[in-house]
Amino acid sequence: MQIRLQLITACLFTCLCASVHAQMATQIEPLRSVDAFLSSVRAGAANQNEQLIAVVSQDGTIKVYSAQNLSEVASFAGGGQFPLTSVLFARQDRLLYASKVSGQVDVWDISKKQKIKELNISRAAILGIAELPQQRLLVAEIDRNVELFDVGTGKKLSSPGSLPEDVSAVLADSSGANVLVVSENGWVRSLGVPALNDLKKSDSHGLVSRAALSPDGKWLALGSPLGIVRLWDVAASTVRCSFDESNKATTSLAFDPRSRWLLAASADSTVRCYDISKFALAKSFSIQEGYVTVASFLSPETFWMGTSKGTVKMWKIRQTPLDTVPPVIVFSEPNEPRKVFGATVQVKGLVRDKSKIREVLVDEGAGGLHLAEPPDRDLLAGMNTKSFVLDGKLEKFGDNAFSIKAVDEFGNVGRSTLKVQRLSSEEAIEITNPPKNFEADKVSVKLEFKVWGDVASYQVMVNVVEAAQNRFVKARSAGNMFSEEIPLVGGYNQVQINVVLSSGEKLYKTLGINRKIYGAVAAAPAVVPPTKERGVEPQLWAVVVGISEYENKAIPPLHFADADAGAFADFLRKPEGGEFQPDHMRVLINKEATLANVKIAFVEFLSQAIDKDLVMIFFAGHGAPDPARPANLFFLTHDTDPSRLGTTAYPMWDMRTLLERQLSAKRILVFSDACHSGGISSDFATRGVNTTESNLINQYLADLARTKEGIVMFTASAAGEVSQELPDLGHGVFTYYLLEGMKGEADLNNDYTVTINELMQYVEDQVKRKTKGAQNPTRSQTMYDKDLTISKIAH
16 A cells, blocks of 8 residues: 555646646647536536537527537427436537436437437446447446347347446447456446446546546546546556546546547636646646536547536637647759640649648649658758649640649648640640741841650751751750750741650641841752742641540550551651641640640631631541430531530530531531440441431531531441441541541542542542441531642652
C-alpha cells in the first residue's frame, strides 16, 4: 500500500508541474449557448458525424439541436410516466436510443420526428446503454444484469447473469472491440462479444460514480464521488495517473475523438481539461449557471455541456493562438508564359502556412494530385510547407484553369488558380522576329522563333530552298528561342519553319516577308522559283479527320480510317495534290479528333477562307444515329460517349449550318468514308453496324449538297450499305480508289489533269467492282464545276 501511495503521489506531482506549462498554451473559448429547459439537463449525447446534440430534461422531454448554430431540430415527449435514464445516438442512420427506469428502450427516428420502435428489455430500471456494431445494444440494469440485444429483432442475444457488484456504467470503444463494465466499488470487467463472458477482471481501488472510455479503447476515465479522477490503462489494467483538483463529486467525463483530451466536470461548477499525452491539466475554468451534468465532444477541438440550469453550451479548445491567415499557394511550373503544346501538363507548386497544413486539394481541373515534403531550399523559417504535383488534362485549346485549395489546421482556406494556354499545332511555333507584314530593305533578315515543345531538330526554308540546314538541338526545353539569319530575294519571300519534336511529331509555320526593290527591277533569281502571292490567287484550305481508335471501348475500332486520313493529307501536301500549305490544313487523327477540335477546325479554321478559295473536307470513321431519336445523325469523334451522342458527337445539322452560314467559300468538296446503321457493331470489316438499316448519314450528306451551288458531296456508299475496309488494300475501299484516282488513274482523257467528274466516275466504277456491287459510292446531284481540277499528274 505504501508503494502504491508513493507512485500516485509522484504521478500527481508530475501532473501538477506539467499543468503550469499546459495552462499557458491552451485556450478554451465559448462559442454559443441555448436555454433548452427550465430545469436541469438530466442526460445527453452527441452525434459527431451528423453534428447533432440530444439532451433530456427532468420530465423526460428530449430535444435535438444542430451543433452548427444550436437551432432545434426535433423535440420528443420521451419519458411519459417513466423517467429517462440515458440517451444514445445510433452508429448508423439518424436514430436515437432512450432508456427508461421501466426497463424499456425507445428508438426515435430524428428525420421523421417519431418513435419507430419500443424494446422491452427488462422489468428492472436501466442504468446505461452502449451500442455495438450491427445494431446490437448493451444494457446495464439496476438488478446487476448486463444483457446484449439485437435492435432489429428485439431479441436478447446473451447475458452473463447477475454480477456480484452494483453496475456504474457499460462502455464500448468506437470499434466495438473493447466492452467494459464498471462497478460502483471500482471493479473493471472486460467482456467478450457476443457471449459477454469475463475476459479480465481488475480492481481500480476506488469508488466510481462516472466513467468514460476513450474512442481508441486505450484509456478508461473513472470519476469518484470525492472528485478524484483516475486514468486507467485498459491494456495494463492499472491506474496510470490520478487527478485530484476537486473535492466535489465528478458529474461528467468525456474524451475527444482522437483520445487526446479528457473533460472532467464537478459539482463545484468547475470544468477541467486534461492533456492525456502529457498526463497533465491543460486548462481549468468555471461556469456561471449551476454545474455541468453531462458533456461530450463533437470534434477533436469542439465540445458541448448541459448544465443543472437547463442550458446547453458549446466550447472550443485551442492549444495555440488563433490563426486567421489562409495558406499561401505558389505555382513553380510551368514557367511564365504558361504555354503548352499537348493535351496534358504537369503543374507544380508549394503551399506555405505558419500553422499545420491539414489538406491540399484540387478545386478545379482534371488530374491526380500528389503531395510531398518540399526540398530544403524551399523551407522558410517558422513556416510549414508542402509541395504538390498535379497531372492536369488540357481539355480545350486556349486557356485551361487549374485551382488548388489548401486548408490549415484552423480551417483557413487558401485558393489559387493557374491558367495554362494549350496551343494548337499552328500556335506551337511562335515567331518573334520579324514582325507580321514586315518589309525588309536588306538582303537578309534575322529570324527568331520559339517552339512550345521539346525540339529534336528544325529546318528553315526560304522560297522552297533550304536556308538553314537541318539543325539537331541539344536544348530541348519548351519555349527555347532559336535564331537564324536567312537570305531574301527582291519582292515576296515565303519562309517556312519545319520542326520535329522529340516525340516525333512534326510542326510547320509559314510567314511572308516582302523585300523592297529600289531602282531597276531585280532580275528573277535563277535558283529560287517564283511563288504566288497570297491574296491574289485563290487559296486552298483542308480539314482531314480520321478515327480508328475511340476512347470509349463500346465503340469498336476501325483498322484503316486513320491511315486513310493520313494518306489523304500527305497527298494534298504534294505538288500534284495542290501543295496545300501547313497553315492551311488541319489534320486530326485518332486522339486529336475530339469533338472540340473538330468543331474548331470546321468553324474557326475554315471560316478564314474567302469566297474565291477552295475548301476540302475529308472524314473517315464511324457514323451513327441517336438510338432514342433515329432521325438525329452524328459523326462519332474520338471522345464520343455512345450513351450521350447529343453532347459528345458531331451532329449532322451542324454540318448544314457550317455550309449554309459559316463558310464563305463557293467551292467546297466533302469526301466521307463513313456510314450509319442502327447501333455500334463489333464487325471490324465495316464502318457501321447492322446492314439492314438505311444508311442515313450518306443520304443526309448527299442532300446537304443542295444547300448552295458549288458544293460537291462524295460519300463512300449508298443508302442501305456500309463502307468496307479490306486488309489487302490497307485502306477503306472508297479511300483507296479515291487516292489512286487522284494520283492519275482517274485521268480518263489523258490530259494529265484529274477533274472532280473524272475522279468520281473512276471511284464509283472501281469500288463497285471490288465489292461486287455491295458498295456504291454516291455523289451529289447539284450544280457545281464538273471540270474543277483535283490533281495534276507529273509528266
